Amino acid sequence: MYIDNNTTKLTKSEKIKQFFIKNLDIIYFIVILSIKSFNFNKFISPVYFNYFYIGAATISAVGVFASIALLFKNNTRTRLLYIFNIVLSVLIIVDTVYYRYFKDLMSLGVVRNGFLLGGVGASVKELIKPTDFLYLLDIFILIPFLRFYKKVPRIQLKFIKRFAIFLIVFAIFVAVDAKKIHDLDKEQPRLISTMFNRLYLAQVLGPINFHILDTYNVTSTAVSNMQKLPEERQNEIKTYLENKNSNTTTTANLKGAGNGKNLIVIQVEALQEFVINKKLDGQEITPNLNRWINKSLYFNNYFYQVAAGNTSDAEFLSNNSLYPAASGAAYYMYSGDTLNSMAKEFKEKDYYTAALHGYREGFWNRNVMYKSEKFDDFYGQRAYNINENVGLGLSDKSFLNQSFDKIKSFSQPFFAFTITLSSHYPYDDVNGYDKGTTNKFNSGKYENTLLGDYLKGIHYTDEQLGMFLDKLESSGMMDNSIVVLYGDHYAIPKNSMPLLYDFEGIKNPTDLDWFELQKVPMLIHFPKDEHKGINSLYTGQIDLFPTIANLYNLSNKYMLGKDMLNSSTGDVNFRSGSFTDGNAFYVSWTNTYYDVKTKKVIPSTPALEAKKETTLTELQYSDDILNHNLLKKFLQEDSENKSNK
Ligand code: GP9
Ligand code: MN
Numbered sequence: 001m002y003i004d005n006n007t008t009k010l011t012k013s014e015k016i017k018q019f020f021i022k023n024l025d026i027i028y029f030i031v032i033l034s035i036k037s038f039n040f041n042k043f044i045s046p047v048y049f050n051y052f053y054i055g056a057a058t059i060s061a062v063g064v065f066a067s068i069a070l071l072f073k074n075n076t077r078t079r080l081l082y083i084f085n086i087v088l089s090v091l092i093i094v095d096t097v098y099y100r101y102f103k104d105l106m107s108l109g110v111v112r113n114g115f116l117l118g119g120v121g122a123s124v125k126e127l128i129k130p131t132d133f134l135y136l137l138d139i140f141i142l143i144p145f146l147r148f149y150k151k152v153p154r155i156q157l158k159f160i161k162r163f164a165i166f167l168i169v170f171a172i173f174v175a176v177d178a179k180k181i182h183d184l185d186k187e188q189p190r191l192i193s194t195m196f197n198r199l200y201l202a203q204v205l206g207p208i209n210f211h212i213l214d215t216y217n218v219t220s221t222a223v224s225n226m227q228k229l230p231e232e233r234q235n236e237i238k239t240y241l242e243n244k245n246s247n248t249t250t251t252a253n254l255k256g257a258g259n260g261k262n263l264i265v266i267q268v269e270a271l272q273e274f275v276i277n278k279k280l281d282g283q284e285i286t287p288n289l290n291r292w293i294n295k296s297l298y299f300n301n302y303f304y305q306v307a308a309g310n311t312s313d314a315e316f317l318s319n320n321s322l323y324p325a326a327s328g329a330a331y332y333m334y335s336g337d338t339l340n341s342m343a344k345e346f347k348e349k350d351y352y353t354a355a356l357h358g359y360r361e362g363f364w365n366r367n368v369m370y371k372s373e374k375f376d377d378f379y380g381q382r383a384y385n386i387n388e389n390v391g392l393g394l395s396d397k398s399f400l401n402q403s404f405d406k407i408k409s410f411s412q413p414f415f416a417f418t419i420t421l422s423s424h425y426p427y428d429d430v431n432g433y434d435k436g437t438t439n440k441f442n443s444g445k446y447e448n449t450l451l452g453d454y455l456k457g458i459h460y461t462d463e464q465l466g467m468f469l470d471k472l473e474s475s476g477m478m479d480n481s482i483v484v485l486y487g488d489h490y491a492i493p494k495n496s497m498p499l500l501y502d503f504e505g506i507k508n509p510t511d512l513d514w515f516e517l518q519k520v521p522m523l524i525h526f527p528k529d530e531h532k533g534i535n536s537l538y539t540g541q542i543d544l545f546p547t548i549a550n551l552y553n554l555s556n557k558y559m560l561g562k563d564m565l566n567s568s569t570g571d572v573n574f575r576s577g578s579f580t581d582g583n584a585f586y587v588s589w590t591n592t593y594y595d596v597k598t599k600k601v602i603p604s605t606p607a608l609e610a611k612k613e614t615t616l617t618e619l620q621y622s623d624d625i626l627n628h629n630l631l632k633k634f635l636q637e638d639s640e641n642k643s644n645k
Contacts (some may be wrong), residue, residue: 003098008105022154025078026066033062033088036135037206039278040092045203052204057180060557062088070166072190074154078146078387082139088208089135093128094136095207100127103381104362105198105210108218109335115367116355116378143177157395174570180205190308193217194329194363219628221333229379229628237621239632245546245556245563252566254531258551260480261527263346263406263415264472265544267314268461269423274561275299275458281444285459288466289521292485295529296370299564301582302522302578303540304489307575311419312364313540314488319373319417320561323622324575330626331369338632341373345554346415350627352376356403357419358384358394375417390432391422391457396464397436404471412480423461425491427453433460451499454491477528482551483545487520511587517580538570538582557638558631560618571611579615584608586615 010018020027038059040050065084069077102115155482157165184204185192190211191201193546202210275285276293284290306313307327316322316330319342324330343353354377361367361380370378384402388395399421407416420431433456434440441459443452466483470480491499498516501509522539524531524547532551542561549556550563562571570582577588584602585594595602 014235014626022074024149025081026069026332029069029081029085030059030062031068032138033085033208034059035063036089037062037208039135041203042209043096043192044199047302048203049577050216054174054204057204057209058206059068060177061181061206061212064170064212066175067166067173069168070169071162074156075150075350078149080301082142082146082150085142086136086139087138088124091211091538092207093132093135095131095202097124097127099199101382102367103199103360105202107195107198107214107362107365107368109239109365109368110362112336113368115361115370116371116375123546139440144226174223177209181209186475189331194308195332196310196312196313196329196361196578199360204537217328217333218336221336222626225629227628229630233624234628234630234633235373237274237624237630241558241560241623241634244375245549245559247434247566250470252550252563255469255550256566257526257531258482258548261551261552262410262413262477263351264483264554265415265417266465266468267311267417267419268485268487269311269424269463270427270454270489271423271458271489271520272517273302273487273521274500274517275365275455276300276521278444280443280455283439283441284474285441285455286462287297287367288462288469289485289523291466292469292525293523295532296483296525297531298534299522299537299539300484300519300534301375301522301538301570302520303518303538303572303574303580304487304491304520305540305542305572305574309364311488312366314370315364315417315419316369317541317561318391318486318544319485321561322574323542323619324627325562325626326619326623329364332365334626335365335369335372337372337626337629338635339372339374340558340631340635342548342554342588343415343417344374345549346552346636347374347376349413349554350565352411353415353417354379355417355419356383356406358386358399358420359392359421379403380577388435390435391429392424393421395432396420396461396468398421400464400468403452404475406469408475408477419488420465422463423457423489423491424455426450427491431455433457436460436463441592446499446625448501448543449499450496451492451503458491474532478525481527482526485525486522486541489520490518492517510594510599511590512596512599515580515585515587515608533566537564537567538572538580540572542573543567555615558634560622573615573618575619577612577616579611579621581611584611586612 020405030490038051038054041054066081094106098104128551162262167369181192191197195201195217197244198210208631252293263465277290278285305312305317307324308327309316309331311323311326312329312331316324320339325333346353353375355375355380357366359381361378361382367378367380377603384394386394388398388425390396403418427450430453441456443455446455469483472481472483497514506513543564546556546559546563547563547565548554569577579586580596583596586608593604593608594600597611
């Protein structure tokens, strides 16, 4: 029905009435979806929920959908809003059910990859509650009203006017929403690009904004994936990868030393090298690790190489021997890629593979990524009895005790990848750290500082690790297992470095001093304490997989790292473009070279410039591999070649 605005003169109240009737569908949509969204937020954050806190982000996200409908003619618009209502309500129901299980939000990656659970299973039937369907109640009630509303005469605007109104309304809602997103980005700088904590994002911005951002991130990665990389470039990368570790021979050092043995990897939260073999006021900080280091092959120049993906980058580097994403987190952005992971290679040898971490399954997108990394099972928070919290969540003590029981029951041979949690920034659970320790650690002059708290935290974790390793030994499990233990990343952020420089007795710190403090411990323990000693080669997390490949005779074809046991060069590259070869250290942000021994700034040489280029080339290769899902193609070609033979 078309009524022209100007033919009848309307009184003010009639005008308001007309406006209300004309926009009833829009108003209803914004109100009801906001209520539904608020309700979901109350459910996921019962303690902190606050209308004021979440109001603007929620209403503006709903408003963005509403404004899109403004582009259409009256009846189409109403129908479209009705469809939006159904879709968003179903989404909230799905999120509700998913949250009940994972304490997290459902993402597109989850839909694409499915998710991995270990030892636990639950059916949607058990998780869904009749009250969840209340989100759909109005959808049914609306049907007769919509029939009636269709017949109500409404002013029909021409497209150009509709478009103008759309632009204004859309711009207002987008501006408010963008401001809220920007505020969160300032408060938590890496959250939106890495999505490491989906739950928190939804608690602050609402579920609709979460899904908008998730969709945006996933589609933009997919779009860059679609652009084809020239064939030549693909071949160049493949050849580079094939040559990278091709020099390893059958006579290589410790080749096959792990054949048939289990592999237990322990990635320790915020464990750094500077605490190893150190004392504070006569107290050993990590007495247990020091003891185990003496029984192991210890790499004392092992660097973390993580970028925005933090813990997940440490996992990514170690399991795939590729660099972390240029921006965002590889665990989120590339969880849809085909990977040539450590678990995949162990599968080829008929190993059972499992990842173990006592925290929310969806954190860092682990439940999606572990599937791409081909782990058989993921034992996450739900597989553990959360009976004691220290730091961020389940205490290392309880986690390692429960993990020991799980590992003991694994069918052998196995590859177990465990990740600890308690020694997590800001290390303020000082009372928690006191719980496990036989003698409490006194941080002396660093008491009540971040560094002092960290020392307590890592001292606690050290004790738990010691008990875990001792148990592996006394149970006989170590006789048939290789244990690898390393730290995931820094403990002391840049703004707290003065404390660490003081602790280290460094007076006028340079960037080289900072870099040298970015080492993490790395030990490989062999049965019967074989091969123990110190290896001072400069190495990094990207080198773990090639090293394991040599020990277990796995294929070492698609790795950007080096075998630490068979390499004479200590090349370590960082995501920033900085690098070292063990002799020189290049700091990219000041374009400065340092001599590692003299600690002096040195001039650039053609050889160093060439290394700088190689670093950038390797980083670009890694990005190309991930952005264009090249391993899928390479592995496919390999299996075709194999079957043709
Ligand atoms: C939680 C954990 C923490 O699951 O691994 O990650 P981080 O904040 O250290 O990157
Ligand atoms: Mn971490």
